[in-house]
Amino acid sequence: MIPAKTNDRLEPETSQRRFAQKGSTFITRHNIPIGRILGIPVGLDYSWLVVFTLFTWMLARNYFPAEFKDWSRLLYWIVGADAVVMLFASVLLHELGHSAVALWYKIPVRSITLFLFGGVAQIGKEPPGAVAEVLIAIAGPLVSLALAFLFYIVTPLAAGMEPLFGLAKLLAYINLGLVLFNMIPGYPLDGGRVFRTILWAITKNLRRSTIITANIGRFFAFGFIFFGVWQMLTGKIGGGVWIVIIGWFLDNAASGQVQQAMSHGLLEGHTVSQVGGSHCAVVPAELTLQQLVDEHILGTGQRCFLVNREDNIVGLMTLHRIKEVPRLEWATTSAARVMLPLEHLKRVEPDTELWAALEKMDSNGVNQLPITRGNRVIGMITREDVITFLRSLQELGTLPT
Numbered sequence: 199m200i201p202a203k204t205n206d207r208l209e210p211e212t213s214q215r216r217f218a219q220k221g222s223t224f225i226t227r228h229n230i231p232i233g234r235i236l237g238i239p240v241g242l243d244y245s246w247l248v249v250f251t252l253f254t255w256m257l258a259r260n261y262f263p264a265e266f267k268d269w270s271r272l273l274y275w276i277v278g279a280d281a282v283v284m285l286f287a288s289v290l291l292h293e294l295g296h297s298a299v300a301l302w303y304k305i306p307v308r309s310i311t312l313f314l315f316g317g318v319a320q321i322g323k324e325p326p327g328a329v330a331e332v333l334i335a336i337a338g339p340l341v342s343l344a345l346a347f348l349f350y351i352v353t354p355l356a357a358g359m360e361p362l363f364g365l366a367k368l369l370a371y372i373n374l375g376l377v378l379f380n381m382i383p384g385y386p387l388d389g390g391r392v393f394r395t396i397l398w399a400i401t402k403n404l405r406r407s408t409i410i411t412a413n414i415g416r417f418f419a420f421g422f423i424f425f426g427v428w429q430m431l432t433g434k435i436g437g438g439v440w441i442v443i444i445g446w447f448l449d450n451a452a453s454g455q456v457q458q459a460m461s462h463g464l465l466e467g468h469t470v471s472q473v474g475g476s477h478c479a480v481v482p483a484e485l486t487l488q489q490l491v492d493e494h495i496l497g498t499g500q501r502c503f504l505v506n507r508e509d510n511i512v513g514l515m516t517l518h519r520i521k522e523v524p525r526l527e528w529a530t531t532s533a534a535r536v537m538l539p540l541e542h543l544k545r546v547e548p549d550t551e552l553w554a555a556l557e558k559m560d561s562n563g564v565n566q567l568p569i570t571r572g573n574r575v576i577g578m579i580t581r582e583d584v585i586t587f588l589r590s591l592q593e594l595g596t597l598p599t
C-alpha cells in the first residue's frame with residue numbers, strides 16, 4: 199500500500215520509525231516471517247492476525263449471508279476465510295508491484311511487511327529521480343487495478359458456482375477499493391507521492407511539497423474519521439469502526455511525514471560538532487566483558503564505549519554486543535573480541551550535517567556513529583543526541599548557528 203524509504207519515502211519508514219515519534223506505530227519489528235519473494239523478505243505484522251479474524255468473522259456472519267441466502271454455515275466461514283487470504287495476496291501483489299519497479303531501478307527493497315491495512319515495502323534508498331518516484335508509486339495501484347479487472351471479468355464465468363462468484367465479485371471490489379484509497383492525493387499514499395513529485399517539479403522544494411501533500415493526507419484522514427463516526431452513529435458500527443481506523447492510520451502516517459519534513463528543516467545547517475555527542479567512555483581493549491559490566495555499566499548507566507588499544511580507538515562496544523555473548527563467557531572474553539571494529543563502522547566528521555548523520559544511522563541500522571577527524575576518533579554521536587538537540591531547537595524556535 200505504501201512503499202517506505204529510508205528518508206523521505208514514508209512511510210513509517212526506518213528513519214521515521216526511530217526518529218519521529220508519530221507514524222511509527224504501524225511498522226514494528228514484531229512480524230512473522232513468511233518467506234522471500236524476488237529476494238525480498240516478506241513478513242506478516244501481528245496485527246494481521248486480528249485483521250484475519252475480524253474480516254473473516256464480518257464476511258462469514260454479515261456480508262456473505264446478506265448476499266447469498268442458502269449456503270451452509272460452514273460454507274460462509276470457508277468462503278470468508280478464503281476471501282481474507284485472497285485480500286492478503288492482493289495487498290502483497292500491490293507491494294510487489296512497487297518493489298519490482300524499485301528493483302528495476304536498482305533500488306534495494308529491504309523488506310515487505312503486511313500490516314493492518316496493507317503492506318509497507320521498505321525501500322532502501324531514494325529513487326534516482328522524479329520519473330522513478332512516480333513509476334514506483336503507481337506500480338502498486340496498477341497491479342491492484344489489473345487484479346480488480348481480472349476478478350471482474352471472471353465473475354460471469356463463475357455465475358453457476360455461487361461461492362466462486364461471490365469471492366470473485368468481492369475481490370474485484372476490494373482491489374478497486376485499494377486503487378481508490380491509494381490514489382488519494384495525500385502523502386504518503388501512492389497518489390500523494392505522485393502529487394508530491396508534481397509539486398516538487400513546480401516548486402523545486404521537496405520539503406515544502408512533502409508538507410503540503412502530507413497535510414492533504416491529514417485532511418482526507420479526518421474525512422475518514424468523521425465519516426466513520428457518522429456511520430457508527432447511524433448504526434453501521436462494524437463498517438464505521440474500520441473507516442475510523444483507516445483514518446487514524448492515515449493521519450498517523452501523514453503527520454509523521456509533516457513532522458519529519460519539519461525536523462529536517464530545523465536541522466538544516468546544524469552540524470555534528472554543535473551536538474558534541476560523546477557520552478562514550480574509553481575502555482582498554484583487554485578489559486573483559488565482566489569487568490566492563492561490573493565497573494563501567496552497572497552504576498554508571500553508560501551504554502556505549504570506545505575501545506582503546508595503544509592510544510588508538512580501535513572499535514565501539516555497545517550493550518547490544520555484550521548481550522550477544524553468553525553470560526558465562528563474560529569473564530573470559532575481552533572487549534576487543536566483541537567490539538564493532540572501527541574499520542567496519544561508518545563515521546561522521548565534526549562538520550557533517552546532522553540530518554546526514556541521522557540518515558547514515560538509518561541506512562546502516564545503527565543508533566550511534568563515531569565522530570572522526572582524519573583517522574582519529576574524537577567522540578560519538580547517538581540518535582538520542584540528535585533528538586535532544588532537535589527538541590531544543592523546537593522549543594527555542596531556533597538556535598544561533
Ligand SMILES: [Zn+2]
Binds near residue numbers: 339
Ligand atoms: Zn501502494
